[in-house]
Amino acid sequence: MAESTDATVEEKEVSSEAVSVDTDGFGASAASEEVVLDVKELQTHFTTRWGTVKAVDGVSYHVKRGETLGIVGESGSGKSVTALSLMRLVPSPPGNIVGGEVVLNGRNLLDLSEKDMTEVRGGEISMILQDPMQALNPVFSIENQVGEAIKIHQNLKGEALWDKVVDSLRKVRIPAPESRAKDYPHQLSGGMRQRVVGAIGISSAPAVIIADEPTTSLDVTIQAAYLRLLRQIQQEEGVGIIFITHDFGIVAKMCDRVAVMYAGRIVEVADVRTIFNEPLHEYTKALIGSVPKLEEKTGRLPQIEGQPPLLYNLPAGDAFAPRSTLTFTAEDAARRPPLLEVKPDHWVQLSKSSVADYDKYAHLMPAEDEE
Amino acid sequence: MTTAENVTIPGAPGVNPNADAIISIRNLRKWYQVGGGFMGFGDKIFLKAVDDVSFDIERNKTFGLVGESGCGKTTTLKLLLGLEQPTGGQIFYEGEDVSTMTKAGKAEFRRSVQAVFQDPWSSLNPRMRVRSIVGEPLEIATTMTKGQIATRVGDLLSETGLNPYQANLYPHEFSGGQRQRIGIARALALNPKVIALDEPVSALDVSIRAQIMNLLVDLQEEHGLAYLLVAHNLATVRYMCHDMAVMYLGVVQESGETEAIFNNPMHIYTNALVSAALPSHPDIQREEFLLPGEVVSPINPPPGDVFMTRTPLEVDPNHKWANERPPLVEKEPGHWVVDTPWSMAADAGLKVELTGHEGV
Numbered sequence: 001m002a003e004s005t006d007a008t009v010e011e012k013e014v015s016s017e018a019v020s021v022d023t024d025g026f027g028a029s030a031a032s033e034e035v036v037l038d039v040k041e042l043q044t045h046f047t048t049r050w051g052t053v054k055a056v057d058g059v060s061y062h063v064k065r066g067e068t069l070g071i072v073g074e075s076g077s078g079k080s081v082t083a084l085s086l087m088r089l090v091p092s093p094p095g096n097i098v099g100g101e102v103v104l105n106g107r108n109l110l111d112l113s114e115k116d117m118t119e120v121r122g123g124e125i126s127m128i129l130q131d132p133m134q135a136l137n138p139v140f141s142i143e144n145q146v147g148e149a150i151k152i153h154q155n156l157k158g159e160a161l162w163d164k165v166v167d168s169l170r171k172v173r174i175p176a177p178e179s180r181a182k183d184y185p186h187q188l189s190g191g192m193r194q195r196v197v198g199a200i201g202i203s204s205a206p207a208v209i210i211a212d213e214p215t216t217s218l219d220v221t222i223q224a225a226y227l228r229l230l231r232q233i234q235q236e237e238g239v240g241i242i243f244i245t246h247d248f249g250i251v252a253k254m255c256d257r258v259a260v261m262y263a264g265r266i267v268e269v270a271d272v273r274t275i276f277n278e279p280l281h282e283y284t285k286a287l288i289g290s291v292p293k294l295e296e297k298t299g300r301l302p303q304i305e306g307q308p309p310l311l312y313n314l315p316a317g318d319a320f321a322p323r324s325t326l327t328f329t330a331e332d333a334a335r336r337p338p339l340l341e342v343k344p345d346h347w348v349q350l351s352k353s354s355v356a357d358y359d360k361y362a363h364l365m366p367a368e369d370e371e
Numbered sequence: 372m373t374t375a376e377n378v379t380i381p382g383a384p385g386v387n388p389n390a391d392a393i394i395s396i397r398n399l400r401k402w403y404q405v406g407g408g409f410m411g412f413g414d415k416i417f418l419k420a421v422d423d424v425s426f427d428i429e430r431n432k433t434f435g436l437v438g439e440s441g442c443g444k445t446t447t448l449k450l451l452l453g454l455e456q457p458t459g460g461q462i463f464y465e466g467e468d469v470s471t472m473t474k475a476g477k478a479e480f481r482r483s484v485q486a487v488f489q490d491p492w493s494s495l496n497p498r499m500r501v502r503s504i505v506g507e508p509l510e511i512a513t514t515m516t517k518g519q520i521a522t523r524v525g526d527l528l529s530e531t532g533l534n535p536y537q538a539n540l541y542p543h544e545f546s547g548g549q550r551q552r553i554g555i556a557r558a559l560a561l562n563p564k565v566i567a568l569d570e571p572v573s574a575l576d577v578s579i580r581a582q583i584m585n586l587l588v589d590l591q592e593e594h595g596l597a598y599l600l601v602a603h604n605l606a607t608v609r610y611m612c613h614d615m616a617v618m619y620l621g622v623v624q625e626s627g628e629t630e631a632i633f634n635n636p637m638h639i640y641t642n643a644l645v646s647a648a649l650p651s652h653p654d655i656q657r658e659e660f661l662l663p664g665e666v667v668s669p670i671n672p673p674p675g676d677v678f679m680t681r682t683p684l685e686v687d688p689n690h691k692w693a694n695e696r697p698p699l700v701e702k703e704p705g706h707w708v709v710d711t712p713w714s715m716a717a718d719a720g721l722k723v724e725l726t727g728h729e730g731v
Binding site for chain 1 (some may be wrong): 607609610630
C-alpha cells in the first residue's frame with residue numbers, strides 16, 4: 001500500500017485499495033467541435049391559477065461531443081425544467097413545451113411520437129438524477145435495474161444481457177462487478193449506489209447525459225470521486241454532459257462551457273475561463289463574487305440584494321434589473337434584452353441595466369421595432 | 372448570573388489554556404448501545420457517535436466543526452443544546468458545569484444557548500404566524516406582556532432584515548433566505564450568548580448564502596455572540612470561523628486556529644478533505660487524493676486510532692497508538708493534531724497547498 005503515496009505520481013490505475021493521487025480527467029477537455037445536441041428557442045410554460053409561468057422562456061444552447069456544458073442558476077431559474085424538457089418529461093398538465101426545437105443527432109425530439117421518444121430516453125439521451133440515493137428501487141437487484149435499460153434499448157437477453165450489465169458496472173469502477181450485480185441497493189455504500197446510477201446512465205452509450213445536481217447530497221470526498229468518474233467516462237465514451245448545478249465550484253472543476261440562467265432565460269454563455277475571468281453580466285459577476293473561497297481568507301463577501309423573481313410575475317424587460325446595482329433608467333430596463341454574441345463564443349443578454357460595459361457593445365443591439 | 376470564578380475547568384489537549392471561553396466542552400462522549408449486554412452478560416456493543424471531544428467556544432468568536440456525515444459533528448451540537456444527553460464528559464457554561472447546575476442555572480443556560488437549523492423549510496411550524504414563531508421563546512421564558520412581545524418581535528424582524536409588518540404572515544409566504552432570517556430572529560429573541568448553527572446556509576440559494584453569512588457576522592459583532600458552526604463546506608468554515616476542529620468517526624483529528632489549519636493542514640484526513648473540496652476558479656486544479664476504503668462504521672471502532680483503517684501508510688499493529696487512543700499534540704502554536712506514525716500528511720507525501728489561481 002505504501003508505494004503509491006508519492007503525491008507527484010502520475011497515476012492511471014484506479015484502485016480503491018491504494019491512495020490515488022491524480023488530476024487526470026480534469027483540466028484536459030475531451031470536447032470536440034461536433035455538435036450533438038442543439039436546443040433552439042425552447043419555451044416551456046406552466047399554466048397555474050396565478051397565470052402562465054414561463055419556466056423556460058426562449059432558451060438556446062448546444063452541446064458538443066465530449067463536452068461538459070454547465071447550466072448554472074438558482075432555484076426557480078428554469079435550469080431543471082430545461083433538462084426535463086429535453087427528455088420530454090415535463091408533467092402535462094400543467095406544463096407544456098410551447099415552442100422551440102431540441103435537435104439530437106439531427107432529429108427534432110419534439111416532433112417524435114411518444115413511442116419513439118421512449119427509445120430515445122435512456123438510449124441516446126439519459127439522465128442522472130438529483131438524489132441518486134433514492135433513484136434505485138430497493139426491491140430489485142442491481143443486475144435487474146442496470147439490465148432494464150439495456151433490455152429496452154439494445155434488445156439483449158440472457159448471457160449477452162448479463163455481460164453488458166457487468167461491463168457497465170466495470171465502466172463505473174465498481175469492484176467485483178459480477179458479485180455486486182447480484183446485490184440489492186441496501187447492500188451497497190452510498191458511493192457505490194451512486195456508481196450504479198451512473199452505470200444505468202451510460203449503459204446504452206448515450207450521446208448526451210443530463211446530470212441534474214447529482215452530487216448535492218454527497219460528502220466532499222465522495223463527491224470528488226464521483227465527479228472524477230464522470231469525467232473519465234466522458235473521455236472514454238466521448239459523451240456530451242449537461243451539468244445542472246448552482247455551485248460554481250462544480251462548474252470550475254467540471255465544465256468546459258457555462259450557461260448562466262436567470263428567470264427562465266440564459267443571461268450569459270461562454271467558455272468556463274471567460275465566465276470566471278471576464279464575466280459581463282452583473283448577475284454572473286455577483287454570483288461568482290458572493291461565494292467564499294477555500295484558497296484564501298476573504299474579507300466581507302459582496303452580496304446580491306433581493307430575491308430571485310417569481311416566474312409568474314416577471315418584469316416585462318430585464319428580469320435582473322431590480323437587483324442590479326448599476327445606474328440606469330426605467331426605460332433602459334423596459335426592453336426585453338436580446339442574447340448577443342459580443343465576443344467570439346461569448347454571449348450575453350445585453351441591456352444597460354445589467355451589463356456595465358453596455359456602451360462598448362451597444363452597436364450590436366438590433367433595432368427595437370423588431371419586437 | 373452564577374459565574375463561579377473559582378471553578379477551574381480542566382485543560383485538555385487541543386484546547387488553548389488562555390482562551391476566553393464561554394462554552395468549554397471536555398471529554399464529551401455520546402455512545403449509543405446498539406446491541407449485546409443481555410441481562411448484564413456479554414459484551415455491550417456501542418455506536419460511538421462522539422468520543423472524547425474537547426474544545427472551547429470563545430466569546431465573540433465562531434468555532435467550526437467539520438467532517439463528513441457520521442463524524443459526530445451534529446451529535447456534538449445536539450449535546451450542547453441538550454437535545455441529547457451525554458454518556459460522559461462535561462459541558463461548562465461561563466465556567467460552570469452544566470450537569471451540576473441548579474434548576475435556575477440550567478434555565479439560564481438554555482436561554483443563553485440557541486440554535487439555527489439547516490433547513491428553513493422544515494424547521495418552522497407552517498401553522499404558526501411569524502409573530503408567534505419569533506415570539507414563542509419570549510412567551511415561554513420571560514414575563515413580557517403581549518404588547519412588549521409584539522414590539523420586540525418587530526425589532527427582531529427589522530434587525531434580521533425583514534419588515535415588521537411581515538409578522539402576520541405564515542412561513543410559506545417567504546422565500547428560503549427570508550425563512551432563515553425568521554429562524555435567526557427567533558434564535559435572537561432571548562438575547563442569547565451562544566448560537567449553534569447547524570449548516571445554516573447549505574439549503575439556501577447561492578445568491579442568498581452571502582446575505583445570511585454576512586447577517587450572522589454582523590449580529591455577532593453587534594451582540595458579541597459566540598457561534599458553534601457545523602458545516603461540511605470548508606470554504607464557509609474558512610470564511611466564518613476563528614477556530615475549528617476536524618472530526619472523523621467521533622474523534623477530533625486536528626484542531627486549532629482556522630487560518631493555521633488551512634495554511635498548513637497536517638493530518639492526512641484534513642488534507643483529503645481539502646484536496647477534495649471544490650476549487651473557486653477553473654485554473655485551480657488541486658491534486659486530489661482519495662483515502663483507501665470508505666468511512667467505517669462507528670459501531671465498536673478500533674480501540675486505538677480510529678483513522679488507522681483509512682490511512683494509506685503502513686500501520687504497525689503492535690504500535691501503542693494502534694491499541695490506545697492517541698491524543699492531540701500541539702505541533703505549532705494554536706494548532707493541534709493526532710500525531711501517529713500513519714496520520715501525518717507530510718510523512719505520506721500528501722500535503723495539499725492551497726493556492727489561488729494567480730499562483731498556479
